[in-house]
Amino acid sequence: MKKTTQTEPVVYPGDRISPAGSASLARPGKSLGQRITDNWQLYALLLIPVVLTVIYKYIPMYGIQIAFRDFKASRGYLGSEWVGWYWFQRFFSSPTCWRMIRNTVLISLYSLLWSFPIPIILSLIINQLRFHKFKRVVQTVLYAPHFISVMVICGMIRIFLSPSGGLLNLILGTQIDFLTQSSAFRTIYIASGIWQDAGWGCIIYLATLANVDPGLYEAAKIDGASVFQRIKNIDIPELLPMAILNLIMAAGGLMNVGFEKVWLLQTDLNRATSDVIAVYVYQQGIESAKYSYSTAVGLFNTAVNIVLLLIVNKVASKASDVEFV
Amino acid sequence: MAKKKDLSTGMSERTSDVILVAICAVVLVIVAYPLYYVLVASFSDPYEVYAGKTFLLPSGFTLDGYKAVFAEKNIVSGFLNSVKYTVIGTIFSVVMLYITAYPLAQKDLPGRKALSIFFLITMYFGGGLVPTYLVVKSTGLVGSMWSLFLPGGVAVGNMIIVRNYFQNSIPHDLIEASEIDGCSKLRTFFSVVIPLSMPIMAVMVVFSMVAYWNDWFTALIYLGGKGTPLPLVMRNILIKSSASASQAATISGGYAELNKLTELLKFCSMIVAAVPMLVIYPFVQKHFEKGFMAGAVKG
Numbered sequence: 343m344k345k346t347t348q349t350e351p352v353v354y355p356g357d358r359i360s361p362a363g364s365a366s367l368a369r370p371g372k373s374l375g376q377r378i379t380d381n382w383q384l385y386a387l388l389l390i391p392v393v394l395t396v397i398y399k400y401i402p403m404y405g406i407q408i409a410f411r412d413f414k415a416s417r418g419y420l421g422s423e424w425v426g427w428y429w430f431q432r433f434f435s436s437p438t439c440w441r442m443i444r445n446t447v448l449i450s451l452y453s454l455l456w457s458f459p460i461p462i463i464l465s466l467i468i469n470q471l472r473f474h475k476f477k478r479v480v481q482t483v484l485y486a487p488h489f490i491s492v493m494v495i496c497g498m499i500r501i502f503l504s505p506s507g508g509l510l511n512l513i514l515g516t517q518i519d520f521l522t523q524s525s526a527f528r529t530i531y532i533a534s535g536i537w538q539d540a541g542w543g544c545i546i547y548l549a550t551l552a553n554v555d556p557g558l559y560e561a562a563k564i565d566g567a568s569v570f571q572r573i574k575n576i577d578i579p580e581l582l583p584m585a586i587l588n589l590i591m592a593a594g595g596l597m598n599v600g601f602e603k604v605w606l607l608q609t610d611l612n613r614a615t616s617d618v619i620a621v622y623v624y625q626q627g628i629e630s631a632k633y634s635y636s637t638a639v640g641l642f643n644t645a646v647n648i649v650l651l652l653i654v655n656k657v658a659s660k661a662s663d664v665e666f667v
Numbered sequence: 668m669a670k671k672k673d674l675s676t677g678m679s680e681r682t683s684d685v686i687l688v689a690i691c692a693v694v695l696v697i698v699a700y701p702l703y704y705v706l707v708a709s710f711s712d713p714y715e716v717y718a719g720k721t722f723l724l725p726s727g728f729t730l731d732g733y734k735a736v737f738a739e740k741n742i743v744s745g746f747l748n749s750v751k752y753t754v755i756g757t758i759f760s761v762v763m764l765y766i767t768a769y770p771l772a773q774k775d776l777p778g779r780k781a782l783s784i785f786f787l788i789t790m791y792f793g794g795g796l797v798p799t800y801l802v803v804k805s806t807g808l809v810g811s812m813w814s815l816f817l818p819g820g821v822a823v824g825n826m827i828i829v830r831n832y833f834q835n836s837i838p839h840d841l842i843e844a845s846e847i848d849g850c851s852k853l854r855t856f857f858s859v860v861i862p863l864s865m866p867i868m869a870v871m872v873v874f875s876m877v878a879y880w881n882d883w884f885t886a887l888i889y890l891g892g893k894g895t896p897l898p899l900v901m902r903n904i905l906i907k908s909s910a911s912a913s914q915a916a917t918i919s920g921g922y923a924e925l926n927k928l929t930e931l932l933k934f935c936s937m938i939v940a941a942v943p944m945l946v947i948y949p950f951v952q953k954h955f956e957k958g959f960m961a962g963a964v965k966g
Contacts, residue, residue, distance in 0.1 A: 384773060
């Protein structure tokens with residue numbers, strides 16, 4: 343990585359030889375207890391983050407056990423009756439269970455198939471732009487939708503897809519109510535997702551490509567390599583590790599279909615494809631206050647995610663040197 | 668960044684330039700046009716918009732929509748609530764990021780590894796919706812503004828970016844020099860590390876602002892209808908298409924007029940909700956890549 347110039351203007355007595363016995367030099371000789379007391383200020387800084395994390399992240403993990411109990415708030419976690427796999431069985435025997443699992447998996451899988459490669463292709467193209475002003479404009483505009491609330495995005499989707507005067511219907515010259523068509527739901531969900539986040543997804547790849555040694559391009563040019571050959575032989579190999587890393591992360595979140603967009607775009611008529619686990623967990627847990635049942639369904643979702651993450655991590659780390667988890 | 672000098676720019680180079688620029692131009696239009704359309708529509712007569720008369724310029728120019736937005740009590744109070752949550756939430760989040768990342772960036776801190784794992788686990792595994800809700804409820808936060816901030820705790824992904832920035836982009840000599848000069852760890856943090864970390868702080872401030880400004884799910888679950896933020900107010904306008912009573916009372920032109928205003932309000936409220944963040948992010952855009960890179964390098 344290139345060092346920026348931010349270090350130079352700072353003036354400090356850098357030439358001074360450190361006096362013997364200065365704190366950092368004496369470190370190896372100190373006992374563990376001494377080192378802990380030396381750092382008490384740092385532990386003090388960590389106090390609030392640790393406490394909040396314990397309360398709001400770890401205690402809920404402990405609370406997952408209500409998935410196996412008939413939770414009654416008055417009896418507490420441990421006082422509620424143990425019911426084993428009862429809630430899971432109930433979920434798997436509910437009429438819409440398989441539809442929800444299927445929808446969740448299909449939406450995520452298709453999302454991944456489309457939204458994983460597009461940022462890579464985009465950044466390969468943007469990286470080769472030689473007009474720097476234009477390049478910056480492209481980047482700025484492409485990042486914009488990422489900063490807009492899902493609520494606004496869904497409002498736009500609803501307006502654009504409206505059967506009476508929606509932009510898409512105006513362009514196509516039709517009067518289709520897309521949001522009542524279950525066959526259109528996945529496409530709407532995925533296309534709007536790409537519109538919103540593909541540009542933002544480029545950042546990490548563009549940052550990686552910015553570190554490519556310019557000499558490499560020059561040498562390739564002198565050898566007569568075209569832009570497309572340079573992309574193929576220099577850029578793509580450079581991006582590969584980062585791409586695999588992203589793929590692993592995405593696979594681990596495969597069952598994490600965002601609640602927000604589905605909930606806002608769902609209509610009674612598109613439920614056949616828009617019913618997903620996340621919305622069900624919300625409806626059962628928060629709206630109907632079926633705490634144990636909702637937790638069980640959510641836990642099932644998380645469990646599938648973890649298994650997927652482990653599998654993909656295993657496969658991908660065999661295929662390359664990258665191991666992240 | 669890589670300054671590419673034009674060596675022999677042959678014909679094929681020029682052809683490929685044209686192709687690349689053309690692709691980017693198409694992408695640019697696809698991304699920008701929907702936003703532009705909403706902007707134009709917010710100044711237009713909604714009936715003309717839905718009749719397909721508005722594509723590039725407003726038709727039936729009107730400011731009624733924006734007047735209605737600022738006259739609508741729910742939107743104004745939602746806007747103010749969102750501003751409040753964004754300001755407090757951003758300060759809270761950035762402080763949390765910094766006080767977590769700084770100790771974890773010290774390679775000689777006893778227990779550093781265990782503490783890092785302690786935070787990292789929460790990135791991959793959580794209690795889920797209901798168990799978290801129950802804890803938030805039992806700590807008395809439901810209905811309080813703090814339910815939007817405290818349960819989020821530390822944004823671990825961002826914390827790692829900040830930590831790696833501390834490790835990789837702040838010269839170690841400076842930290843050592845200040846310690847030799849007798850600065851405590853805390854003093855070094857305030858007078859050396861924080862001033863040198865402004866680029867990453869700017870990025871984190873923007874990320875937090877965007878997150879709080881756009882958030883409505885947390886508010887939906889925990890606030891119980893009190894102090895509703897702007898996006899949640901907009902849900903009634905955008906998704907449910909309901910006109911409020913206060914509007915109906917002020918409109919004299921009857922149902923058609925009210926209907927028109929409801930549609931106009933959709934466009935205008937979307938602009939009001941989207942513009943603040945769209946104005947802010949270009950200022951820190953140049954730091955995004957650097958910040959991400961510092962975060963991606965394993966420390």
